[in-house]
Amino acid sequence: LGVPVSHIKEQIAPMLEGFEFKTQKVFKSHLAATDIDVVVTEDQGTSRNYTDIRAMIENAPLSDAVRKNSMAAFEKIARAEAGIHGKDIETVHFHEIGGVDSIVDIVGSFIALEYLGITRVFASDVPLGSGFVECSHGKIPVPVPATIAILKDIPVTSSDAQTEIVTPTGAAIIATLGESFGPMPRMQVRQVGYGAGKR
Secondary structure, three states: OOOOHHHHHHHHHOOOOOOOOOOOEEEOEEEEEEEEEEEEOOOOOOEEEHHHHHHHHHHHOOOHHHHHHHHHHHHHHHHHHHHHHHOOOOEEEEEEOOOHHHHHHHHHHHHHHHHHHOEEEEEEOOOOOOOOOEEEOOOEEEOOOOOOHHHHOOEEEEEEOOOOOOHHHHHHHHHHHHHOOOOOOOOOOOOOOOOOOOO
């Protein structure tokens, strides 16, 4: 859609080191798309707790809107994980979510939206996958418990996907931004962009 990857990197770099972006044009079902990978260049460990991540965001030179949305998304994840594991919100550890790539995904999404001047987000009902996925806790059902906890009170629907298509990261982003969920409202399309995805 026109967000320079260098802009996202510059905004995140003061709060988080050890990552690079790798972008390339690819074709998915004959559609040209942009594939973006967050490549972790330094293994800083993936187990951070909510307090650690909150401090990183609070102390980063981010805009107020990006900081507010990032804090809200991570709080949603922390509350979900704390409830699932019977832990205190301040000390609950994020495993996959605490990794460099997940932090970049969440904060970077809000930086990109701000760059594009997007102030309102509308979404479909959230389609969920099925089956099982392997994670740090072992084999768990899809949607994973954190995803479904984050999406509480948000309209969801089934899909024919036999895999995880909404992660806790994605759920937290849309739960933070979504103004409403359902059919597409009347709008005028100005720009179209295709992300490649990994599945």
